Amino acid sequence: MDIRSQISMVFHLDKCIGCHTCSIACKNVWTDRKGAEYMWWNNVETKPGTGFPTKWEDQEAYRGGWEVADGKLRLKSSGKGNYLKRIFYQPNMPTLEEYYEPWTYDYENLFNAPEGDDQPTARPVSKITGEYMEVESGPNWDDDLGGSPLYARNDPNLKALTEEQQLQLLSIEQLVMFYLPRICNHCLNPSCVASCPSGALYKRGEDGIVLVNQEVCRGWRFCVSACPYKKVFYNWNTGKSEKCILCYPRVETGQAPACFHSCVGRIRYMGVILYDADKIADAGLRPDSELVEAHREMILDPHDPAVIEAAHRAGISDAVVKSAQQSPVYKFVKEWGLALAPHPEYRTFPMLFYVPALAPVTATQTDGLLANDVENLFGAIDDARTPMAYLASLFSAGQEGPVRYAMKKQMAVRLWRRALTVGDIEVDVARRALREANCSPEEAEEIYKMTSLPTFEDRFVIPPSHREQAIEVLKNPLENKGLAGIGFREAPERGL
């Protein structure tokens, strides 16, 4: 057992209102620099849709992630055979066309335009060339199903649906959508790290945050190809690759990352989990149908004394173990089985989990009246306009079981709370629903509290990084003790 700790995340999609506050927070903090204008370390996509960069899920085109070949895990982008061949040329990278050409507007023209018959306009100006440009796409071009005949229809997840289901999903007044906020998943088996020829990418030992060392990166861009989520970006100005750093300077000081902190819908949860790194290699080789299970099996119970002891032996501090015990992520993923990783079939084992969005309307319409069908409590799930197969393609490698389980439990909790607060459902009926969803009333209460009424501390259980201890490895903090002052960098000047 090789126990490690990992800061992981849960996004509760039912609560996401698609306001993009997270994206703006991130952009303002990290990517408003030259060469980084087009990067969105955090972005919010509308599903069904093609996302950013366009159709990032289409690994037939981008060849990201891992594949199993001859009983071994292999990078889909570059096997050992063509590694050298591709060192100067990554053929499957998204281009500026797939991202978008970043632009600003010629605002000055609004003030300085000569007097004329027409209102002056602020024409878009490319942030790359500085020339006037025609805007043809943006990072969020298909927001709220904009251009859906084109974008929603080309969602790679629709392949999982039958022709009829696709027609239903995309027909007028049936078209449904939900939001999918995305950041770097800080995967357990990151293909970007594996692909880097320079060894610039690394996964931090203490918290599993995946980073690009800007001093080592040589801009080969293997990571851009290898990341199936297309969350590593190449900075055309510095010639280095960059990615979400999970705001580690904030995390190290106990603060939630900027996108978490600013989230209006409070959909984001952060907590540390303990996992067994020895299991990664075998888990990666399991068939698609077992990947969700294999992923969850790696996550260890932080209350198990054997795990705690092993964690201590592995140098994980008691504070981190305690933090893991209170981790909302552990509860969502492991205890409740509500949260699922995006596209587990890429075999990178993302450590960002999503609670799939439950259709907001649970009542059915009968003779113009809304009613809850007591005989068919979970009928709303299968009747939902988002087909189960679509969610399964997104969150469980096509297995409907784990998604249905998460949906049923959410539904049961909703029925339970409705029975308690509104009372139009019998408590017995709600209990039956809970039983059928494999949920106890206590668990339902917990889920309800964590979903609807969580405090800041409930949502973000950030383990102390103990930088003050870590620094002792490199430097004696007392080395200047007893010395007079800190000295002068330059001789002090006297007089005028």
Place this chain on the structure above:
Amino acid sequence: MLRTFSRTAWCLALAAGTGLAAQDGEALFRKSCMSCHTIGGGVKTGPDLKGVTTRRPREWALAFIQAPGSFIDKGDPVALQLLKDANNVKMPELGITAAEADAILKLIDELTKSGKVLGSKGIDRPPTPLDLQKGKAMFEGRLRFAGGGPACLSCHSASGSGTFGGGRLGPQLNAAPGKYGKNLATTIENPAFPSMVNVFAKKALTPEEAFQVAAYLHSVGTQPPPRKDIVFPIVGFVGLLGSLALGGHLGRKRFRGVRKNLVPKA
């Protein structure tokens, strides 16, 4: 050092006192005379000079070597006869000094006495197709000269020789056969031209080689031009198309952009 110097000085003094020796004569003969004359090798453009000092008065010979033109101008009967024998090819004014002419005559005396032969008449047989072929190959440098001399093409050109034509340092040689006639081979073998003398001094062509090159030059312009190779360009063009098609086929799964294929052209 001092001794070397004094010996050199002594030698110089000796040379000044006695004139040029017979061995200097040989160098002079090779350089100035051998393209037209032999000593005991037979008649070339000019007569065989073996025994010339017995045939003619020494004074006459000395003067003639230094200024052959003047003898013809003043109507010397011997000189006119010689001109007639030589097919009206006048002996050029070679700018030979009295001392040099003396040395050449000494050489002739010596070789006449010893019976040694200097210079040859060259080969006299009709050239075979193989001669032409080899001559062309040597002219173009595809076949090396046995002596290691540079190929003609480095300085000369001739119609149809070489893919990109020849050098421009020396004259174009199409007209050479007309000028030198049957003596072209010996001229090539013992070139008297200032640039060629030094180049071929130690790397002379064999009579056989000179004959073949001359045979080739004689053939220039008389042979039909070589048939244009039609197969090579066709193979090249088909090969180009084939390799383009192969490259396209191998790269058929290449990344062609995603958004471009999604969005219809406006």
